[in-house]
Amino acid sequence: MFKILRKADIILIVLLIVCGLAGSAFLVMTQADMGSAAKVTVDGKEYGTYPLSEDRTVDLGTGNIVSVKDGSVYMESATCTGQDCVHEGKISKPGRTIVCLPHKVLIEIEGGGDGFDTISK
Numbered sequence: 001m002f003k004i005l006r007k008a009d010i011i012l013i014v015l016l017i018v019c020g021l022a023g024s025a026f027l028v029m030t031q032a033d034m035g036s037a038a039k040v041t042v043d044g045k046e047y048g049t050y051p052l053s054e055d056r057t058v059d060l061g062t063g064n065i066v067s068v069k070d071g072s073v074y075m076e077s078a079t080c081t082g083q084d085c086v087h088e089g090k091i092s093k094p095g096r097t098i099v100c101l102p103h104k105v106l107i108e109i110e111g112g113g114d115g116f117d118t119i120s121k
Contacts, residue, residue, distance in 0.1 A: 035094040036111030038073040040066060043104040052092060052109075062103040073107055075100065 040047040042060055050056060050068050058066045063079030072092035075085040078100055085100035091109055098107040 034071060034092050035096075035109035037109075038066075038068060039108050039110050041106040041108075049110070060103075060105060062100075062105060064100055064103055064105050066107060073109070074098070075105075075107070078103065 035052060037049050037051050039049045040058065040060070042062060047060060048058065050058065050066075050073070052068060052071045052073065055069045056067075057076065058068075060066060064085070065076040065078075067074055067076040072090035074090040075088065075098055078085050080100055080102040085098050085105070088098045091098060091107075094109050094111060096109045099105070
């Protein structure tokens with residue numbers, strides 16, 4: 001009723017696990033793409049573009065304070081009620097955004113990589 005695993009079955013299982021872990025590690029290492037700058041837009045107009053390599057704090061005058069630190073950007077504080085933009089946390093990969101709808105603030109990461117999220121055949 002119960003099949004006993006043979007030595008070859010165990011070797012195959014271990015080999016598949018090792019290949020899976022190696023493939024996962026390769027994907028994580030090759031997708032560690034970081035952006036080069038944070039573009040801040042307020043009410044549809046560009047407020048400024050700040051390199052992620054330089055730490056700074058920017059008061060947008062809308063009640064929002066943006067911080068660039070250690071290669072990432074985040075909304076340090078905001079006076080809006082949901083605080084969704086603050087809870088978004090740090091972002092650093094191209095294409096990622098932080099949005100504060102009440103104050104019409106958009107922060108997007110630019111640069112780095114080839115601009116593609118995924119490629120399919």
